[in-house]
Amino acid sequence: MNLFDMTGRVGVVTGAAQGMGKAMATAWAEAGADVVIVDRNAGGLAATAADIAALGRRALPFTCDLADLAQVDRLWATVDAEFGRVDCLGNVAGDAKAGPPETATIEDLQFTLQCLVVSKFFMCQHAGKRMLARGRGSIINIGSLASVSALGRGHAFYSMGMGAVVQMTRELSTEWASGGVRVNAILPAQVVNPGLQARMDADPALRDRFLMGIPAGRLGHPSDIKGLSIFLASDASPWITGAIIPMDGGNLAMNGGGSVRPPQLARV
Numbered sequence: 001m002n003l004f005d006m007t008g009r010v011g012v013v014t015g016a017a018q019g020m021g022k023a024m025a026t027a028w029a030e031a032g033a034d035v036v037i038v039d040r041n042a043g044g045l046a047a048t049a050a051d052i053a054a055l056g057r058r059a060l061p062f063t064c065d066l067a068d069l070a071q072v073d074r075l076w077a078t079v080d081a082e083f084g085r086v087d088c089l090g091n092v093a094g095d096a097k098a099g100p101p102e103t104a105t106i107e108d109l110q111f112t113l114q115c116l117v118v119s120k121f122f123m124c125q126h127a128g129k130r131m132l133a134r135g136r137g138s139i140i141n142i143g144s145l146a147s148v149s150a151l152g153r154g155h156a157f158y159s160m161g162m163g164a165v166v167q168m169t170r171e172l173s174t175e176w177a178s179g180g181v182r183v184n185a186i187l188p189a190q191v192v193n194p195g196l197q198a199r200m201d202a203d204p205a206l207r208d209r210f211l212m213g214i215p216a217g218r219l220g221h222p223s224d225i226k227g228l229s230i231f232l233a234s235d236a237s238p239w240i241t242g243a244i245i246p247m248d249g250g251n252l253a254m255n256g257g258g259s260v261r262p263p264q265l266a267r268v
Contacts (some may be wrong), residue, residue, distance in 0.1 A: 002238040007032030011085045011233065014066060014123065014188050015093030017044025019193040019222045020142060024090045026051055028233060031225075034058040036079055036086075040065050040092065040243075043261035066093055066119040067111075076126045088138045088233035091120050094165075096158040105128035114162030119169070122174055124128040128181055133261055135244050136180040137154070138233045141169050143187045166244055173242035189213075189248035191220035215260050216249030 011028045014023030016037035025035045029052040037052070037059055045061040048076035052059035060082055064071045079086055095106035095115040099181050111171050120169070123137055131137025146155060166185055171181040190196060190210045200206045210219060224247060246252045254260075 004234045005032055005231055006087075006230070006234050008234075009033040010036070010079075010085050010180075011088040012036045012079060012123075012127065013090035013092060014038045014088055015142075016048050016090075017041035018048075019092075020188065020219050020225045021090065021092035021184065022048045023222040023225050024092060024140075024229040026055075027101060027230050028088065028090075029055045029057040029059070030226075031230050031234065033056070033061075033233075035082070036060045036062060036074060036083070038062050038064050038066070038191070039109070041132070043190060044210065062132065066123065067095070069119070069122055072119065072126065074121050078131075080248075085134065086127055086130050086137065087233065089123060089140065090229060091139065091141045093125050094120060094129060094142075094161070095111060096155075096160075096171075098154040098158065099126050101156040104154070105167035111162075112157040112161050113164070116158070117164045120165055123169055124168070124183070128172065128176055128183075131181040132176060132179040134180075139172070139181065139183045140232050141183070141185040142166050142168070143244070145184045145187050145189050145246060145252055148252070149167075149185060169244065170242050172213075182237070184237075184241060184243045184245065186225065186228060186251075187246045187248065188220055189246070189251040191222060191224065191247075196263075212260070213254060214249040214251050215254055217260065218249065220247065220249065222262050 011033045013021050013025040016025045017039035028035055033111050034057050037048050042063045049059040049061045096112040143165045144162040146159040147166040169183050169185040170210050205232050
């Protein structure tokens, strides 16, 4: 189990006020790391910081709009001043605009690419420089299954951005592997968060539509990312870089014409 021990390490996690970002930051703290937690939601950050403090680890909240690169510069100056190192980055946060592609605006496209591609790359660049100087580190980008298959429903800009995140992961992993820095991506399917829950509340048929494509028979929970994030950030995965890992209950594996075995038969 020492392979998964993150004691003495420093992580930075964006989107840490809720959802998968909070789950990742908490998982790293449970494994022994101190964590810089980043989000625009100061109240949510305070709650995450309290949870991490209860584990006996240090949490440093930093309220930041990641689309504003000047604020990102200030974030990393704070990381340097408070810790002087970074061992792992959880690149979780990223906003997107949705709408029919025939009427969506270029401004919405530019907003989405700024949030999903430019800001994520800038976070990687900051972390990568520091990790290369120390000869080791792990970056985990959160993408989406929408990077490899289409969602429809007005999500073209989101899918385009996430496709760029996946290719960015491959490129950075290739550039930095010889310097001891690993870069991997996790591609979640539908993980329940407040935004997704609101959409399902507005369209009661949406949950069943999602479940038709998930052989595991349930939607994702933010906590589903915890084990995978520890594995990728710790010494348990020293030769894994450039990996694009689905976290999807079998969604990507199932053909569009496939069907899920009923639970009573699956138990036979």
